[in-house]
Amino acid sequence: MPQDSNEKQRERGSGLGKVSGKQRVTMQDIARIAGCSQSTVSFVLNANTSVKISEPTRRRVLEVARELGYRPASLPGLNRNRGRSEGTIAFVIDKISTSPEGIVALDGVRQIARNLGAIVLVAETDGDPMLEPRTLEMFIEMGVQAIIYACIFTREVTLPNALAETTIPVVLLNCYTPDGQRPAVVPGEIAGGHRATAALLAVGHRRVGTITGEAFMEATRDRLQGYRNALATADIPFAPELVVEGDWSASAGYRGTQQLMAFDQPPTAIFCQNDRMAVGCYEALKEMGKRIPEDISVVGYDDEEIARHLSPPLTSLILPSRAMGRWSVERIMQGDTESDDAGALVKLECELVERDSIAPPPEAG
Amino acid sequence: MPQDSNEKQRERGSGLGKVSGKQRVTMQDIARIAGCSQSTVSFVLNANTSVKISEPTRRRVLEVARELGYRPASLPGLNRNRGRSEGTIAFVIDKISTSPEGIVALDGVRQIARNLGAIVLVAETDGDPMLEPRTLEMFIEMGVQAIIYACIFTREVTLPNALAETTIPVVLLNCYTPDGQRPAVVPGEIAGGHRATAALLAVGHRRVGTITGEAFMEATRDRLQGYRNALATADIPFAPELVVEGDWSASAGYRGTQQLMAFDQPPTAIFCQNDRMAVGCYEALKEMGKRIPEDISVVGYDDEEIARHLSPPLTSLILPSRAMGRWSVERIMQGDTESDDAGALVKLECELVERDSIAPPPEAG
DNA sequence: GCGCGGTGCTAATTCCGATTAGCCAAAACG
DNA sequence: CGTTTTGGCTAATCGGAATTAGCACCGCGC
Numbered sequence: 001m002p003q004d005s006n007e008k009q010r011e012r013g014s015g016l017g018k019v020s021g022k023q024r025v026t027m028q029d030i031a032r033i034a035g036c037s038q039s040t041v042s043f044v045l046n047a048n049t050s051v052k053i054s055e056p057t058r059r060r061v062l063e064v065a066r067e068l069g070y071r072p073a074s075l076p077g078l079n080r081n082r083g084r085s086e087g088t089i090a091f092v093i094d095k096i097s098t099s100p101e102g103i104v105a106l107d108g109v110r111q112i113a114r115n116l117g118a119i120v121l122v123a124e125t126d127g128d129p130m131l132e133p134r135t136l137e138m139f140i141e142m143g144v145q146a147i148i149y150a151c152i153f154t155r156e157v158t159l160p161n162a163l164a165e166t167t168i169p170v171v172l173l174n175c176y177t178p179d180g181q182r183p184a185v186v187p188g189e190i191a192g193g194h195r196a197t198a199a200l201l202a203v204g205h206r207r208v209g210t211i212t213g214e215a216f217m218e219a220t221r222d223r224l225q226g227y228r229n230a231l232a233t234a235d236i237p238f239a240p241e242l243v244v245e246g247d248w249s250a251s252a253g254y255r256g257t258q259q260l261m262a263f264d265q266p267p268t269a270i271f272c273q274n275d276r277m278a279v280g281c282y283e284a285l286k287e288m289g290k291r292i293p294e295d296i297s298v299v300g301y302d303d304e305e306i307a308r309h310l311s312p313p314l315t316s317l318i319l320p321s322r323a324m325g326r327w328s329v330e331r332i333m334q335g336d337t338e339s340d341d342a343g344a345l346v347k348l349e350c351e352l353v354e355r356d357s358i359a360p361p362p363e364a365g
Numbered sequence: 366m367p368q369d370s371n372e373k374q375r376e377r378g379s380g381l382g383k384v385s386g387k388q389r390v391t392m393q394d395i396a397r398i399a400g401c402s403q404s405t406v407s408f409v410l411n412a413n414t415s416v417k418i419s420e421p422t423r424r425r426v427l428e429v430a431r432e433l434g435y436r437p438a439s440l441p442g443l444n445r446n447r448g449r450s451e452g453t454i455a456f457v458i459d460k461i462s463t464s465p466e467g468i469v470a471l472d473g474v475r476q477i478a479r480n481l482g483a484i485v486l487v488a489e490t491d492g493d494p495m496l497e498p499r500t501l502e503m504f505i506e507m508g509v510q511a512i513i514y515a516c517i518f519t520r521e522v523t524l525p526n527a528l529a530e531t532t533i534p535v536v537l538l539n540c541y542t543p544d545g546q547r548p549a550v551v552p553g554e555i556a557g558g559h560r561a562t563a564a565l566l567a568v569g570h571r572r573v574g575t576i577t578g579e580a581f582m583e584a585t586r587d588r589l590q591g592y593r594n595a596l597a598t599a600d601i602p603f604a605p606e607l608v609v610e611g612d613w614s615a616s617a618g619y620r621g622t623q624q625l626m627a628f629d630q631p632p633t634a635i636f637c638q639n640d641r642m643a644v645g646c647y648e649a650l651k652e653m654g655k656r657i658p659e660d661i662s663v664v665g666y667d668d669e670e671i672a673r674h675l676s677p678p679l680t681s682l683i684l685p686s687r688a689m690g691r692w693s694v695e696r697i698m699q700g701d702t703e704s705d706d707a708g709a710l711v712k713l714e715c716e717l718v719e720r721d722s723i724a725p726p727p728e729a730g
Numbered sequence: 731g732c733g734c735g736g737t738g739c740t741a742a743t744t745c746c747g748a749t750t751a752g753c754c755a756a757a758a759c760g
Numbered sequence: 761c762g763t764t765t766t767g768g769c770t771a772a773t774c775g776g777a778a779t780t781a782g783c784a785c786c787g788c789g790c
Contacts, residue, residue: 027747037770042748050749052767088503097472107462110489119500122487124475135484138453391776402740407778415779417737 025068034064041065062165088119089329090139093150094127100304101321102152105173108325109148116333118145136162144168146332148325151175154186154218171328174321176345183331185324185346189219192317192350193226193273194233196299199315199352200269201234204360205297209242209267211256211277223273223301242267246277253280261288268361269297275304278314293359303353313355320348390433399429406430431530453484454694455504458515459492465669466686467517470538473690474513481698483510501527509533511697513690516540519551519583536693539686541710548696550689550711554584557682557715558591558638559598561664564680564717565634566599569725570662574607574632576621576642588638588666607632611642618645626653633726634662640669643679658724668718678720685713 027041034041036057043051044061053061091109096102106122113120121144125132139147140162149163150173157175159182172184200208210227213220228238244259246252253272257280260267272278278300282292290296292312300307300316307314327348392406399406401422408416409426418426429435456474461467471487478485486509490497504512505527514528515538522540524547541549565573575592578585593603609624611617618637622645625632637643643665647657655661657677665672665681672679692713 026745038747039749039770039772040768043769046748048748051769054768057768097468103462103468114491114496119488119496119503122489123484124487126479131479131484138484393776403777404740404742404779405738408739411778413778416739419738422738 025065025070027070029068030061030064030070033068034060036061045070066165087117088121088144089113089332090144090147091120091122091150092125092132092135092139092147093122093152094125094132095152096122096124099152101174101302101319102150104319104321105150105325108322108327109329110325111322112326112329116329118329133160133162136160140166140168146170148173148328148332149175154189154222156218169332171331173324173328180345183344183346185327185331185348187319187321187324188347188349189222190226190229191347192301193223193271194230195226195350195352196223196271196301196317197227197230198233199354199358200271200297200299201230201236203297203358205267205269206236206361207239207242207265207267208269208271209244209260210271210273211244211246211253211260211281212273213246213248213277215245220273227271246273248274248276250276250280250283253277254284255280257281257284261285261290267296269299269358271299272301274302275300275307275314275316278316279306279310282310282314293357295362297358297361299358301350307353307355310357312357315355315357316353317350318353320350323348390435392435395426395429395433395435398433399425401426410435434533452482453486453509454478454697455509455512456485456487456515457490457497457500457504457512458487458517459490459497460517461487461489464517466539466667466684467515469684469686470515470690473687473692474694475690476687477691477694481694483694498525498527501525505531505533511535513538513693513697514540519554519587521583534697536696538689538693545710548709548711550692550696550713552684552686552689553712553714554587555591555594556712557666558588558636559595560591560715560717561588561636561666561682562592562595563598564719564723565636565662565664566595566601568662568723570632570634571601571726572604572607572630572632573634573636574609574625575636575638576609576611576618576625576646577638578611578613578642580610585638592636611638613639613641615641615645615648618642619649620645622646622649626650626655632661634664634723636664636666638666640665640667640672640679640681643681644671644675647675647679658722660727662723662726664723666715672718672720675722677722680720680722681718682715683718684715688713 027038027045030041031038034057040053040057041061042048044053044058045065089109091106093102093106096106106120110120121139123135123139125135136147136149146169147163147166148171149157149160151157152174154174156178157172159170159177163170164181170182172182174186176184176186197208197210208227208231210224212224215221224243227243231238241263242260244256246256253276256272256277257270260270261284270281272281278298281298285292285296285298292298298314300314303316303318307316327346392403392410395406396403399422405418405422406426407413409418409423410430454474456471458467458471461471471485475485486504488500488504490500501512501514511534512528512531513536514522514525516522517539519539521543522537524535524542528535529546535547537547537549539551541551562573562575573592573596575589577589580586589608592608596603606628607625609621611621618641621637621642622635625635626649635646637646643663646663650657650661650663657663663679665679668681668683672681692711
């Protein structure tokens with residue numbers, strides 16, 4: 001009876017477009033569009049090596065699968081009723097235990113997720129080349145709603161295959177891809193370096209030293225860039241000798257400070273590009289009998305717990321970890337509706353926390 | 366052919382008992398044992414109301430399903446090869462961000478899990494009465510291999526339903542049930558309090574004050590118990606006035622110390638039941654012009670980061686968080702083979718870290 | 731004693747996706 | 761030039777679970 005068949009078709013087809021498209025995307029659908037059999041789709045999607053699939057076919061299948069937003073329908077027939085891992089967001093990070101930032105970012109994620117009733121699943125991969133893909137694949141198979149891929153150090157990453165190929169929303173936190181394949185958030189380090197330096201310039205300092213992190217790290221480059229920008233803005237020529245390379249450690253701060261203070265014209269302020277180095281800086285200055293901030297001003301970066309407990313309390317910049325976490329979730333949610341400019345790299349501001357380690361330079365009164 | 370059928374049965378049945386029983390438990394299996402059809406099992410397990418099932422049948426099915434440890438086999442054909450969430454351990458904790466212990470415990474878990482190639486999934490529930498069960502159920506449905514249920518404060522818990530009912534291994538970390546339904550690890554706080562006090566008694570102190578946490582907390586009770594035991598062991602009568610109730614905060618340590626030192630016969634040593642209170646204790650003592658450890662000895666507890674940075678460095682006790690994490694995973698693994706004494710409550714030792722805050726009492730020379 | 735409806739269940743079907751076996755054509759080989 | 765190999769793919773089938781349709785039985789009113 002043709003009418004029956006028509007009716008069935010209509011029923012099936014009606015969900016096309018938006019309307020929460022009743023029908024799940026199945027391997028059959030992909031096969032039809034990609035012009036191959038369901039089996040082939042199965043092989044491709046499972047990367048089953050027991051059967052060879054040509055590269056073009058493989059790609060076509062992958063392409064279509066992505067376009068249709070295929071997901072293993074997860075369960076056999078259960079697809080429709082039980083939403084296994086619906087409402088869950090995966091937070092995958094390389095290292096979470098070593099520094100507080102990861103945890104703070106996670107906290108931001110959880111705050112927002114909580115409001116939405118979403119469960120946040122966390123996995124730490126140590127950047128392990130075996131563990132990480134396995135973890136990501138597992139999350140995807142599991143059917144999480146979105147993945148937040150975070151790095152403990154701000155850096156460029158090549159998107160893991162699993163993430164490059166998946167159709168579920170992915171947000172990069174504290175890392176980004178060169179081609180902006182996925183939305184990403186990082187701290188505005190250049191602006192931060194600028195702000196830290198400007199805070200010193202604002203009260204009259206003209207010779208501002210800085211102790212950087214390791215040269216190869218982006219945070220170092222960017223914070224230094226901000227430092228230079230601030231000097232330029234204030235029409236102060238950049239003096240290379242006032243830049244000392246450190247390695248984020250307290251002892252590097254100690255040595256760097258000694259080096260800076262040994263000049264005939266030592267700086268009247270030091271911008272330590274993280275708080276741990278500021279600790280070493282404090283120590284060196286106190287050994288020299290210098291008072292902070294009367295004799296010399298200091299600014300840190302990262303606003304770690306210790307900044308509050310130094311004497312005097314250290315002016316520092318807050319890494320927007322929590323805000324990045326929040327942004328990620330918000331981005332995921334809005335992505336549901338408007339997912340056009342997928343590849344925007346967003347930078348969030350590093351706020352300045354003014355404490356008592358800055359004062360006008362001695363001469364400037 | 367009866368032989369064939371026999372063979373098949375043998376094949377199926379062979380996995381009974383240990384031997385990792387190849388075959389997954391299917392609805393068919395449940396149906397056979399419960400004496401009904403697969404459909405019926407499906408209806409019962411999905412609480413599908415479109416078909417009526419009598420209460421006795423329903424219960425029988427549920428019972429059998431529980432006994433066999435039924436799990437939705439998850440995927441359609443995937444059952445055999447791909448272990449979706451096989452090799453994953455769920456770590457569910459109430460609060461992880463607020464204090465380092467949770468993270469350290471997690472780290473211990475991950476260390477061991479890593480060696481086994483297992484992925485650790487973390488979820489923080491805030492102890493939320495809605496979120497927690499949802500999270501646990503999700504993990505169970507997801508098919509994780511085991512669940513570690515952790516609390517940030519040592520305490521007795523009533524096992525969430527999801528955990529009480531599930532057949533997958535569950536370990537309690539830093540909490541336990543009164544009836545020992547599941548294996549559990551907690552720190553040996555009584556022994557710890559004993560050890561802290563004994564360290565003071567060993568160098569000659571006879572009047573040892575202590576500042577406790579909040580009275581309702583188990584850690585407080587146990588550490589105090591250890592303190593009393595140590596006194597008793599050294600044949601020193603317990604003096605109630607030397608016990609001051611605090612609340613774990615630095616200011617409680619400060620006030621408690623003032624209170625203790627106001628006696629005609631002030632103590633020559635103070636056991637602060639956590640490091641934060643020891644910070645307040647140090648402060649109070651310094652204000653009074655007392656030297657540590659020459660005039661008065663101090664012991665902390667928890668060995669937080671700050672203990673190392675006090676002046677003089679504080680002798681403290683390490684919470685065995687990492688060890689508890691490790692123990693949990695090991696327990697899970699051995700549970701595969703020998704799962705008899707399920708309900709053992711294991712206490713792990715709190716190690717004493719000797720630094721420079723203990724010396725013999727002034728008079729005792 | 732006969733339809734009638736409800737309860738409790740099952741047989742049969744269906745769905746998604748994995749897997750096996752094997753087809754076909756092009757490449758390599760003799 | 762015929763034969764074997766092998767790369768690339770599909771048809772057919774299978775398995776777990778949901779679902780539809782409907783069967784058997786029981787009590788009930790007439």
